[in-house]
Amino acid sequence: EAEVAQSPRYKITEKSQAVAFWCDPISGHATLYWYRQILGQGPELLVQFQDESVVDDSQLPKDRFSAERLKGVDSTLKIQPAELGDSAMYLCASSFGLAGASYTDTQYFGPGTRLTVL
Amino acid sequence: AQSVTQLGSHVSVSEGALVLLRCNYSSSVPPYLFWYVQYPNQGLQLLLKYTSAATLVKGINGFEAEFKKSETSFHLTKPSAHMSDAAEYFCAVSLASGGSYIPTFGRGTSLIVHP
Numbered sequence: 526e527a528e529v530a531q532s533p534r535y536k537i538t539e540k541s542q543a544v545a546f547w548c549d550p551i552s553g554h555a556t557l558y559w560y561r562q563i564l565g566q567g568p569e570l571l572v573q574f575q576d577e578s579v580v581d582d583s584q585l586p587k588d589r590f591s592a593e594r595l596k597g598v599d600s601t602l603k604i605q606p607a608e609l610g611d612s613a614m615y616l617c618a619s620s621f622g623l624a625g626a627s628y629t630d631t632q633y634f635g636p637g638t639r640l641t642v643l
Numbered sequence: 644a645q646s647v648t649q650l651g652s653h654v655s656v657s658e659g660a661l662v663l664l665r666c667n668y669s670s671s672v673p674p675y676l677f678w679y680v681q682y683p684n685q686g687l688q689l690l691l692k693y694t695s696a697a698t699l700v701k702g703i704n705g706f707e708a709e710f711k712k713s714e715t716s717f718h719l720t721k722p723s724a725h726m727s728d729a730a731e732y733f734c735a736v737s738l739a740s741g742g743s744y745i746p747t748f749g750r751g752t753s754l755i756v757h758p
Contacts, residue, residue: 616687
C-alpha cells in the first residue's frame with residue numbers, strides 16, 4: 526500500500542539554527558498539507574498545496590517558516606531560525622482530490638518528524 | 644467559524660467495555676466531520692467521515708459515529724474495546740475558506756484500555 530514518506534523522523538537542533546523537513550506524498554495526490562502538532566494538542570494546518578501552488582498558508586509564521594512544492598510532487602518545509610516554541614511533531618498529509626473539492630477527501634498522513642529545539 | 648470540541652482529554656475503559664468518545668461541533672452550515680486515530684509516534688489514520696449521506700457512519704476497526712444535528716454532536720463509539728484500541732483520537736471538521744477546505748482538529752482524546 527502506498528504511503529506518505531517523511532524524513533527525518535527525528536531532529537534535534539539548537540535555537541537559531543535552520544532545519545528542513547521533507548515529504549513525499551502518495552503518487553498522484555494533488556493536494557499536500559503540512560501540519561504542526563504540539564504535544565497534547567491536535568494538528569494545526571500550516572500550509573496547503575494544490576500541485577505546486579499554495580492554496581492556504583494563513584497559519585504559517587512567514588517570518589521564519591517557508592514551504593515549497595516546486596514540481597508539484599514532493600515538498601520541503603523549512604524553519605529559519607528555529608525557536609524553542611517550534612518543538613513539535615510536523616506532519617505531512619496528502620489527498621487525491623483538488624483543494625477546492627477536497628472537503629470529503631481522505632487525507633493520508635506520514636509518520637511525522639519530531640523536532641526538538643534546545 | 645466552525646470548530647470541534649472533544650470532551651475529556653482521557654477516557655479509560657476495561658477491555659470488552661463500550662467505548663464512547665465525545666465530539667461536539669459548532670457550525671452555521673452543515674459540517675463535514677471526521678474521526679482520526681493516532682498511535683504513538685505515528686501519523687493520523689482516518690477512522691470514518693460524515694458527508695451527509697447517512698447519519699450513522701461505520702468506520703474501520705469496528706468504530707462508528709452518529710451525526711446528531713439537534714445536539715451538534717458526532718460521538719464515536721465501539722461496542723467492545725480491545726487493547727489495540729489504545730491510542731489518541733481526534734475529531735475534525737472541514738472549514739470552507741477561500742475556495743478550499745481547511746481541516747480543523749480537536750485537541751484529542753486519549754483512550755486507555757486496561758485488562
